[in-house]
Amino acid sequence: MMEEKEQIRIDKYLWAVRLFKTRSIAAEECKKGRVMIDGQPVKSSRVVKVGDIISVKSPPIVKQYKVLALAGNRMGAKLTPDFIKDVTPEEDLEFLRLTQIANKLNRPRGLGRPTKKERRDLDEFFDSGEDL
Known part of the structure; x- marks a missing residue:
């Protein structure tokens, strides 16, 4: 010190x-x-x-x-x-936590990386097209 x-x-x-x-x-x-x-x-x-x-x-x-x-x-x-x-202040930290959670949940569709389910749907869609 x-x-x-x-x-x-x-x-x-x-x-x-x-x-x-x-x-x-x-x-x-x-x-x-x-x-x-x-x-x-x-x-x-x-x-x-x-x-x-x-x-x-x-x-x-x-x-x-x-x-x-x-x-x-x-x-x-x-x-x-x-x-x-x-x-x-604790209420500010709580507000920050809630804001971060809300931002994670509100990802607009089509933006960012696809979720696992979206990825599986995409793979299924493209794999089904090869059989034709």
């Missing part, structure tokens, strides 16, 4: 705690206004302090994280709970 006196940019912190795959993606999200502290969009150069609540827009919800400690270097996934805590 780093001392609290050290200053860490928000884009570097979000990358270090594995919220974003690259630092440039984290900086881009800040630039687009999807990263906020205290409800205010922040620039990627904003300094993070212990105790800050970081909000990240991840449609259809806004996820919230509390800064527990500062980190400048990327860490393993097992270490992230020591540095950041997900404080997203």
